Amino acid sequence: MMKRLLGVGIALMVLVFYLPAMAEEPMKLEEIVVTEKKLVKPTKQTNETVYTGSEITREGIDAQGAKASVSVYEAVNVLPGVSVESVDPYGLAAEQKNIRTRGVRGYLGAMTVAGVPNYGGNPMGPREYLYDMENVESIAVYKGAVPADLGTGVGARGGALELRPRWPEEQWGVDFGQGFGENGYTRSFLRLDSGDLPVVGSRLSVSGSYTDAEKWKGPGDLGPRKNASIMLAQPINDQDEITFWFNYNDLEQNLYKPLTYVETQDLSANYENDYNSTLTGTAALDINYYDYNRGDYCNRDFLSVIPLTFSDAFKLSVKPYYSKEDTEILGGTASMGGSVQKRMREIERYGLISQADYHISGVTASLGYWYEDSDMVISQQFYNPTNFAFKGYGMVMENDGDGIVHSPYFKLAGSVGAFDWQAGLKYFYYKDPASQGYTASAPDYELVKADDLYRQEKTYDELLPTLGIDYRITDSLEVTASYGRNQIRPYAYVPLVTTYNSNRADFQAAGVTLDDMFSGYDMEISDTFELGARFCQSWMEIMPTVFFAKHKNLLTTVHDPRIGDSGVNYYQNVGEATGYGVEVETNFFLGDHVTFFLNPTYTSLTYDEDLTYAGATLQTKDNQVVDTPEWMLKAGLILTWGDFEVVPMLRYLDDRFGDAENTETVDSYMVADLKIGYKKNDIAFFDALKISLEFTNLFDEEYVSLINGMDDSRAGRTSYYVGAPFTTLLSVSLEI
Numbered sequence: 014m015m016k017r018l019l020g021v022g023i024a025l026m027v028l029v030f031y032l033p034a035m036a037e038e039p040m041k042l043e044e045i046v047v048t049e050k051k052l053v054k055p056t057k058q059t060n061e062t063v064y065t066g067s068e069i070t071r072e073g074i075d076a077q078g079a080k081a082s083v084s085v086y087e088a089v090n091v092l093p094g095v096s097v098e099s100v101d102p103y104g105l106a107a108e109q110k111n112i113r114t115r116g117v118r119g120y121l122g123a124m125t126v127a128g129v130p131n132y133g134g135n136p137m138g139p140r141e142y143l144y145d146m147e148n149v150e151s152i153a154v155y156k157g158a159v160p161a162d163l164g165t166g167v168g169a170r171g172g173a174l175e176l177r178p179r180w181p182e183e184q185w186g187v188d189f190g191q192g193f194g195e196n197g198y199t200r201s202f203l204r205l206d207s208g209d210l211p212v213v214g215s216r217l218s219v220s221g222s223y224t225d226a227e228k229w230k231g232p233g234d235l236g237p238r239k240n241a242s243i244m245l246a247q248p249i250n251d252q253d254e255i256t257f258w259f260n261y262n263d264l265e266q267n268l269y270k271p272l273t274y275v276e277t278q279d280l281s282a283n284y285e286n287d288y289n290s291t292l293t294g295t296a297a298l299d300i301n302y303y304d305y306n307r308g309d310y311c312n313r314d315f316l317s318v319i320p321l322t323f324s325d326a327f328k329l330s331v332k333p334y335y336s337k338e339d340t341e342i343l344g345g346t347a348s349m350g351g352s353v354q355k356r357m358r359e360i361e362r363y364g365l366i367s368q369a370d371y372h373i374s375g376v377t378a379s380l381g382y383w384y385e386d387s388d389m390v391i392s393q394q395f396y397n398p399t400n401f402a403f404k405g406y407g408m409v410m411e412n413d414g415d416g417i418v419h420s421p422y423f424k425l426a427g428s429v430g431a432f433d434w435q436a437g438l439k440y441f442y443y444k445d446p447a448s449q450g451y452t453a454s455a456p457d458y459e460l461v462k463a464d465d466l467y468r469q470e471k472t473y474d475e476l477l478p479t480l481g482i483d484y485r486i487t488d489s490l491e492v493t494a495s496y497g498r499n500q501i502r503p504y505a506y507v508p509l510v511t512t513y514n515s516n517r518a519d520f521q522a523a524g525v526t527l528d529d530m531f532s533g534y535d536m537e538i539s540d541t542f543e544l545g546a547r548f549c550q551s552w553m554e555i556m557p558t559v560f561f562a563k564h565k566n567l568l569t570t571v572h573d574p575r576i577g578d579s580g581v582n583y584y585q586n587v588g589e590a591t592g593y594g595v596e597v598e599t600n601f602f603l604g605d606h607v608t609f610f611l612n613p614t615y616t617s618l619t620y621d622e623d624l625t626y627a628g629a630t631l632q633t634k635d636n637q638v639v640d641t642p643e644w645m646l647k648a649g650l651i652l653t654w655g656d657f658e659v660v661p662m663l664r665y666l667d668d669r670f671g672d673a674e675n676t677e678t679v680d681s682y683m684v685a686d687l688k689i690g691y692k693k694n695d696i697a698f699f700d701a702l703k704i705s706l707e708f709t710n711l712f713d714e715e716y717v718s719l720i721n722g723m724d725d726s727r728a729g730r731t732s733y734y735v736g737a738p739f740t741t742l743l744s745v746s747l748e749i
Contacts, residue, residue: 080104116618122171158497168501181216231287233267271732300345682716
């Protein structure tokens, strides 16, 4: 019934708003100027001619409240086709948050800052919790064709996000914000802008924040989260300025405990189940002690954008960057008779993106090169939960060298009358270094090199073409079409090594080495086609998009009958899936005081064939991929009157599944949020005073938010996290 109502509602909205608009005087799309607030607008990269992405504006980030000030994913949750799942109302849960773009998991996507890649390993993918979003002007989101000039890190099968920095202001100023809320929530933010300094013309921005909260259920805290940022803009001539950004993030937090599927079937009784507050002396119980399930994360990131304009026709830009991550995460596990596992990440990356642009006869040609060197050291240790005595190592692999990315690219873009076009070709090459594995035995646990744990150096490469066209049928209607190929380099190394170590004697008896298992790893590839339109009048904007995607080489569990008496299961890149659907972005400006948006999505993402597991066939063909709702809806109003603003928002997610055979069904849910704001300009010594009161999960809905499982998960292997209950937050900010 909900699907039918959504379909009828979308059709009626298009009909009601389209018919009267036909009688209005048409206007050119690029000349439309509206004073009403727009949370989302079309976007494209510099030197491109076709809009292939969506941009969350500064107003769009602010409208989503306090949680969007510390989480990139929470800041883009207004978009159709994007599903964000979290366990807390503050945006603080660092890696207990998930995003899916058209059904594809977020850690298979890319995140960049001014085109510079942000990512790590274990889990692979973006670190979306590093930034104070007050330092970001807007966020561009590309769901299909990803521009070649974005440094996409491990790949962009799940789309790409680009944070566009709020560089130092031309006028000096002070931004101060203070937030309070339930469960001891507090957030302080301060940014100082120097404005143009005399003689040298430099502009400097320094900011910092401190955020903390207690978990809304169970013992422990979600902080403190400490951030510091330094930005510098230095003009070097009338056209160019060099910009720098250093960002520091330090976060400590206790984790939320997941539920089993059986527990989700009685959600009211299990909604506040969490980790234990005390130790008991029994290993099976103490793996659930709250302080044995926590994470400490520290990240330092530096980037610079250096442009050089030689003439009106020729420009060069260089973007050097450096990133360092040190993280330790504790988690209780039933393995080894009950243990506390410590996962350690030491990740260092540095690289350079260079690009030359040449304009001639209405055509822009861009030639670029991205290089990166990465050193990732991922290790595991196990401890006794009753006395925290060392019990041994998990995965111990030592790389022989660094991972190297070479990625040249070329783009062309131009216009002919009402026709805009662009094309790009990117070559992605990754050298995965060789690595040596070690074993260790009690009582001294001395690390010993093992020949069967040696993994040879491997290389992966792919050509990634993109194509986009746009045709303006009338001054108020245009249609677009685009194609893009994306990839994700191999991931999930830890599960493969763990499986080998757990069954090492059986693998050795069968003559299978760890390197043999890695020979079945490859890059996942997706080809996405989009057809869209944009109908725009001074009072409305409707942007529907139809998409189709083919995914191949998906990481999938296979059964190897050679190993042991009954065989062993492990990952290989052998799966294929098909995705298609429709998204609609809308903005309606109903008078001077009302902006209405309605962003529905229909998504189908299904496996092309049945999967095999433990010698048996899983009925997965044509089943919806895990955690992918068919229907989603984001809707809201922005009501302004004088200095007051009221923003009610609604999110609906359809039924989802927690396993590949679609036997574990998670019910649909609808959550409402409300934000009431007051802004007064030019008051006393301040340029602006802003006060906002937020009510998240307004009707205290009990629902499953985060589903944590691989796309091919079997029943009983997925973990589930509930969404936060009704929560109230108050924020006050001053601008000078």
